[in-house]
Amino acid sequence: MFKKFTSYLKHIIIGDAKNPLDRSVFHNLSLIAFFAWVGLGADGLSSCVYGPSEAFIALSHHPYLSIFVALASAITIFVISASYSQIIELFPSGGGGYLVASKLLSPTLGMISGCALIIDYILTITISIASGADAIFSFLPEHFISYKLIVGILAIFVLTILNLRGAKESVMALVPIFLLFIFTHAFVIVYTFFTHLSIVPDLVQNTVIDLSRSRSELGMFGMFIVILKAYSMGAGTYTGIEAVSNGVSILREPRVQTGKRTMHYMAISLAFMVVGLMVAYLLYGVHVEPGKTLNATLLATMTASWPKNVGYIFVLVTLISEAVILFVAAQTGFMGGPRVLANMAIDRWFPTKFAMLSDRLITQNSVLFMGIGAIGMMILTKGSVAFLVVLYSINVFITFVLSLAGMTRHWISSRKKLEHWKRKLFVSFSGLTLCFFILVSMVVLKFHDGGWITLIITGVVIGISVVIKRHYLETAKTLKKFDKMIFAANAPNFIPRACPASEHIVFDSDARTAVMFVNGFTGIGLYTLNSIIDLFGNTFKNFVFIQVGLIDAGVFKGADAVDKLQEKSQKDVSKYVELMKDYGYYAEGHSVIGVDIVSEMLKMSGVIVNRFSHTVFFGGKLVFHEDTFFTRLLHNSMVLAIQRDLYLKGISFVILPVKVD
Numbered sequence: 001m002f003k004k005f006t007s008y009l010k011h012i013i014i015g016d017a018k019n020p021l022d023r024s025v026f027h028n029l030s031l032i033a034f035f036a037w038v039g040l041g042a043d044g045l046s047s048c049v050y051g052p053s054e055a056f057i058a059l060s061h062h063p064y065l066s067i068f069v070a071l072a073s074a075i076t077i078f079v080i081s082a083s084y085s086q087i088i089e090l091f092p093s094g095g096g097g098y099l100v101a102s103k104l105l106s107p108t109l110g111m112i113s114g115c116a117l118i119i120d121y122i123l124t125i126t127i128s129i130a131s132g133a134d135a136i137f138s139f140l141p142e143h144f145i146s147y148k149l150i151v152g153i154l155a156i157f158v159l160t161i162l163n164l165r166g167a168k169e170s171v172m173a174l175v176p177i178f179l180l181f182i183f184t185h186a187f188v189i190v191y192t193f194f195t196h197l198s199i200v201p202d203l204v205q206n207t208v209i210d211l212s213r214s215r216s217e218l219g220m221f222g223m224f225i226v227i228l229k230a231y232s233m234g235a236g237t238y239t240g241i242e243a244v245s246n247g248v249s250i251l252r253e254p255r256v257q258t259g260k261r262t263m264h265y266m267a268i269s270l271a272f273m274v275v276g277l278m279v280a281y282l283l284y285g286v287h288v289e290p291g292k293t294l295n296a297t298l299l300a301t302m303t304a305s306w307p308k309n310v311g312y313i314f315v316l317v318t319l320i321s322e323a324v325i326l327f328v329a330a331q332t333g334f335m336g337g338p339r340v341l342a343n344m345a346i347d348r349w350f351p352t353k354f355a356m357l358s359d360r361l362i363t364q365n366s367v368l369f370m371g372i373g374a375i376g377m378m379i380l381t382k383g384s385v386a387f388l389v390v391l392y393s394i395n396v397f398i399t400f401v402l403s404l405a406g407m408t409r410h411w412i413s414s415r416k417k418l419e420h421w422k423r424k425l426f427v428s429f430s431g432l433t434l435c436f437f438i439l440v441s442m443v444v445l446k447f448h449d450g451g452w453i454t455l456i457i458t459g460v461v462i463g464i465s466v467v468i469k470r471h472y473l474e475t476a477k478t479l480k481k482f483d484k485m486i487f488a489a490n491a492p493n494f495i496p497r498a499c500p501a502s503e504h505i506v507f508d509s510d511a512r513t514a515v516m517f518v519n520g521f522t523g524i525g526l527y528t529l530n531s532i533i534d535l536f537g538n539t540f541k542n543f544v545f546i547q548v549g550l551i552d553a554g555v556f557k558g559a560d561a562v563d564k565l566q567e568k569s570q571k572d573v574s575k576y577v578e579l580m581k582d583y584g585y586y587a588e589g590h591s592v593i594g595v596d597i598v599s600e601m602l603k604m605s606g607v608i609v610n611r612f613s614h615t616v617f618f619g620g621k622l623v624f625h626e627d628t629f630f631t632r633l634l635h636n637s638m639v640l641a642i643q644r645d646l647y648l649k650g651i652s653f654v655i656l657p658v659k660v661d
Contacts, residue, residue: 032252033261038178040243041266042325043124043332048185048273049322050131050389053294056281058230063282064210065223069230070278074271076434080241081267083404083431086424087245088259090410096246097399098340104406107347111469113402114344115461117246119454120395121337125374126381127388128329129155134385135323149383153375155327160371163334164364181325182269184318188302189276196283203282232441241266242399243336250335295322333374338366348472349465351634357551357595390450395458397439404432471634475622478660482523485530495533495583505586513542513612517601517619517642520547521575524658528620529576531656540616542586544608545576548600549593566593598641609651617646617653624660
């Protein structure tokens with residue numbers, strides 16, 4: 001009864017399972033450029049709520065210098081976007097900053113880039129939700145403020161559930177909010193420009209005057225520092241640009257074109273918003289007002305001459321759209337973070353469980369990790385946006401620098417093979433220079449205010465990744481001793497013969513049958529097979545081999561990759577079958593592919609039990625000298641889950657130890 005209830009609850013909350021073998025599933029799950037812009041671009045666009053205003057406020061008594069900050073920001077957006085468009089071309093299967101640094105620099109630098117990105121995505125979720133909660137509670141009576149943290153945690157929980165259902169489902173739910181934000185803010189910028197068209201020459205003149213005054217008061221170097229500080233304070237605007245390259249695998253075919261189109265949408269809209277809002281601040285002459293955001297002051301000033309009700313409604317709708325778009329921005333963290341985690345898990349920097357797919361074809365463990373991490377960060381910081389802003393955006397520039405350094409190196413090393421390599425090098429090197437400049441500035445400016453905390457957290461995650469990788473490497477090195485079994489299998493008398501070679505092998509469904517779960521034609525599999533013969537002699541006349549090819553994040557990138565996995569799985573079990581037939585045993589091989597090894601194995605076991613009267617199931621399990629939480633975390637004990645379920649069905653199952661020393 002309880003199992004049925006949980007199954008029903010899962011159906012309601014998460015949704016029905018999807019078939020990974022359905023070739024149309026890739027098309028149905030993929031995002032066109034517009035929806036990718038919503039899901040991946042919301043992070044950058046939401047920064048327009050605080051990025052331009054932070055930069056403008058930082059200029060203090062030199063507001064007209066914001067023109068230079070706005071132009072520098074727009075140039076930076078286009079340079080980084082162009083650089084990441086090159087990454088999409090070079091790595092069409094996705095992977096983003098982690099894969100670029102791993103392939104073009106070194107696996108270790110790739111790991112550092114990936115760890116920095118994961119922390120950045122967790123902070124993206126946290127600060128977006130916290131900022132949105134701040135904006136919403138600014139409309140409510142003051143006594144409601146005590147519920148803000150609870151609302152923030154609840155919002156992260158709801159987004160986590162949405163993403164467990166699937167990326168496309170989560171994005172579709174956010175489209176109306178995203179479009180409302182775009183429409184209201186585009187209207188503000190266009191309205192401001194046309195109503196102040198006559199004083200644009202005055203804006204140019206005042207900028208020249210302010211520039212001259214600032215130079216005389218501060219000197220050239222001092223003025224440069226002021227502009228640099230403002231430019232750095234608005235650096236959160238650029239986070240999210242890398243998300244498209246990380247999420248290429250979920251884009252609609254042709255993925256490269258879709259990715260580049262999404263990048264264009266993101267760059268143009270983001271640059272338009274940043275420059276437009278900063279110019280609007282100048283044209284309306286807005287100043288900081290206690291208890292109000294700069295955008296709220298701008299809207300109040302702009303609508304002052306409107307009919308009262310119309311102005312009030314527009315301001316309210318616009319500010320609500322700002323509050324809610326920040327919740328939407330958290331979606332970028334849920335779309336980008338799990339993919340980085342999955343890619344790193346495939347390369348054994350994180351537990352391989354993070355690369356496994358749920359029956360909704362989602363990297364469920366990675367989504368849960370991001371959600372739990374964001375909730376933990378929300379609780380630790382008590383949802384303080386002021387503190388989170390200090391922690392935020394340093395890490396993404398670590399990834400930017402490493403990615404673009406890899407691209408710069410690639411264009412130089414490939415200059416003899418490529419046309420137009422100088423143009424490509426110029427784009428990547430320009431992006432590298434800008435990002436390195438911003439990174440150094442941000443570390444210096446934010447370090448003593450709490451930026452050091454981000455660096456320490458990232459350092460801890462890097463250390464954990466190194467330990468995990470080392471464990472997997474040492475285990476793999478130890479298990480290589482079993483590879484000699486592959487060569488032994490080709491030698492005479494690998495196992496005792498069941499009957500003379502001249503005799504015909506007869507199928508007998510009543511004969512004792514050994515059913516062995518395998519994972520590839522490997523030394524460990526042959527060692528387990530040999531152990532069965534050693535322990536039971538010629539008790540078994542039939543041998544059945546079952547293999548489930550696991551569809552994980554590394555495989556689920558297209559129908560062709562799934563087909564190759566299916567072909568390999570069948571080929572592996574066929575080798576066991578041929579081996580046993582050569583020694584006079586009746587043998588069969590069954591292979592299937594899926595996202596859940598345990599459930600697929602159980603399905604196959606039912607078929608085998610109906611076909612053979614007397615069966616005993618076997619599986620091998622790695623046994624470490626010390627069985628710790630760490631070894632259980634890093635190695636899947638699926639064989640124990642299979643044993644439990646088979647026992648419940650009254651089916652014999654024997655686990656054979658494979659000792660790892």
